[in-house]
Amino acid sequence: MTLQIDFWEVISMALSFLGMLAAGGKMLLTQIEKRLNERFQALEDARKDAEFSWTRLEREFLEFRADMPLNYVRREDYIRGQTVIEAKLDALYNKIEVSQGGHW
Template sequence: MKLEVEFWTLVGLLLGFMGFLFSIARLFLGQMEKRQMERFSRLEISLQNLNSLEREFLTFKAELPIQYVRREDYVRGQTVIEAKLDALYNKLEVVQHDKFEKDN
């Protein structure tokens, strides 16, 4: 069996096949670009969420010393208050003792 094809028919078939491959490649690249744009938009949204979380964390970090007292600072403050109360109690004892001696 012998198959004869003219040169221009072969060129036409070759050009048609190359056009088909080119259109498939364009379609494939378009799909890739669409997926890439979706991925970039999701990444951009997550970056915005990350920036808002970072801003919120920095705000929390700035407010933390205002709202909370460290244990050591609380103990130090309580020690000062208790020392002042002890001094006041001692003065009241002296005044009461002097008053009691005056009355007797």
């Protein structure tokens, strides 16, 4: 039994096979491109969410810094105020002591 194929039939089969390979490759590349686009979109969405979070955090921090002087007193300012109050109390005590002449 002998199988005989003409040259043009071999060429047409080779071209058909190459066409199928090209179509399969194109489908594969289309799927890869689709998955890459989905990944890039997910990364872009994550970046936008992170950017929004950082912007919100920065805004809250700036609001905190603006409110801080209204709610808190620096240690040095408190000490200075206490020193003034104690000096006034000492002066008042001295005036009372002088006015009473030290008769306790």
